[in-house]
Amino acid sequence: MPDHDPTEELTRFGAELRAGGDMPLSAADVRRRGDRIRRRRTALVAGGAALAVAAVTVPILALTGHGGDPDKHLVTKDPSTSRSLGRSDLLRDEDTQYEPGSSGAFHTTDTFEGDAQATYHVCEQGNPSSLGATRSLTRTFALTPPEEASDVVAAPGEGLVEMVAEFPDHATAQAAFDTWTDWITSCTTRLGDFENSRVSPDPETVPLAAEGKAVIYDLSWGPAPEEIDPYGDSGFINETGLVVEDNRIAVVGLTIVGQDYNFLPEDGGTPMYRMLPVAAERLLPGDGPPATQPSAPDDRTTSDGPSGAATTIPDGFAIDTGWPDPSGDGTFEPSSRSLPAFELAPCGTSVADQPGGELPTPTDRLNASWSQPEDGRARQLLTYESFEAATRAATTMVNAYRACPDEAPDAAGFTSHHSVTEGGLGDISWVVGTWSTYDGAPAVGIEALTVVQVGNALLLITGSNEGGASDPQGDIATTASSGADDAAAIIAAMCVFADAGC
Secondary structure (H helix, E strand, O other), X not given: OOOOOHHHHHOOOOOOOOOOOOOOOOHHHHXXXXXXXHHHHXXXXXXXXXXXXXXXXXXXXXXXXXOOOOOOOOOXXXXXXXXXXXXXXXXXXXXXXXXXXXXXXXXXEEEEEOOOOXXXXXXXXXXXXXXXXXXXXXXXXXXXXXXXXXXXXXXXXXXXXXXXXXXXXXXXXXXXXXXXXXXXXXXXXXXXXXXXXXXXXXXXXXXXXXXXXXXXXXXXXXXXXXXXXOOOOOEEEEEEEEEEEOOEEEEEEEEEEEOOOOOOHHHOOOHHHHHXXXXXXXXXXXXXXXXXXXXXXXXXXXXXXXXXXXXXXXXXXXXOOOOOOOOOOOEXXXXXXXXXXXXXXXXXXXXXXXXXXXXXXXXXXXXXXEEEOOEEEEEEEXXXXXXXXXXXXXXXXXXXXXXXXXXXXOOOOEEEEEEEEEOOOOOEEEEEEEEEEEOOEEEEEEEEEEEEEEOOEEEEEEEEXXXXXXXXXXXXXXXXXXXHHHOHHHHHHHHHHOOOXX
């Protein structure tokens, strides 16, 4: 194989990933990634036979061992508060890691229920219900851009996927766990046309705080497609974690495209070794009951769709409660379908017009607003034909802001910035923060947009004020928290849009 500089190959590594088509990495990112590959290349362990592809000999990829602190346990939950499997039992964005300490290294791209979706793991030989699951959920994640998390370069095929499933009893869950073990250990025959695939013969056991069991298998196959690595040096590297906790299991798969995968025990071990105990903690049936919330308005009515959840907003459902009297110079617009819809346009482009911005059409909409000088608040309630459509709408909105961390400076020289964090409201929620800088320093003015999904519906809550001059992120968090508190009764009343109802 001819000599080449890994810095040069990295100008092509993952070029198709950025929104809007081909876009080479910045020089700084290329140099940083190139330095990492140079450091790690010396530690690559090659083994087994070789595969000849386009007259290039590629070694079978092999992985280093795991590591970590076996005494690092998480706080266990109270099993007496057991409830049915839900979205809160899945990993959250802030739980994800790649480089040591890289909390939030991945971001959610989709969350769905049941079997009617694409394959969730390369070794999968059956859907959750075929294993006896009474309910299952799957969440997919993508690597967060380097400027938002770490210098990990994204490429096609990379990502994080978690499937969680609930069974009638522990024996059925254990049997599903054992079946998954068989699927993985025989997986080399299922990795497509990649003859140089391998699975680690023995799993790494991960210590848990509770009675469950967690193991990690290492998989690899390659080489990576030529458009990712024209030299044939890279392949797909995967860590898969299996967890069984009482009557539940989790299958967590992390796949990257790279040449090696070395993480030091003193840094906490591999990404899966660091994340799997958190996945087990989230999976515990004793996750606790949903937070106590105010009861829904007595005068609401239901408009049941095929799933038993309302797909339009019932008459009398108000979203203008919880705000103080605006008085004085303030204004108040009560709940109305005639008020204008929110304009979500990060980087100057409407969410619906951005790449991947195919927003599902809502079945109903309600808006309300409140304002005083230097304090603006508004809410928008959207309903959709299904839970999945609401999820697609929410993730499309949120990902549009993730793709625009920094806007172009305006005519006055102010630059707007956006951040996204996952919240703890409803089935799932996010807080989109917007602040600005002038000549690199924080400027006055912030906005917090909270997106809350409950069943078939989304509630969007905005708050804007004159904070941000000294602590933009702190002011955004305070504004979002206050807005959520004011809307607590509304979020509780949104149970009418959930399959389980109120």
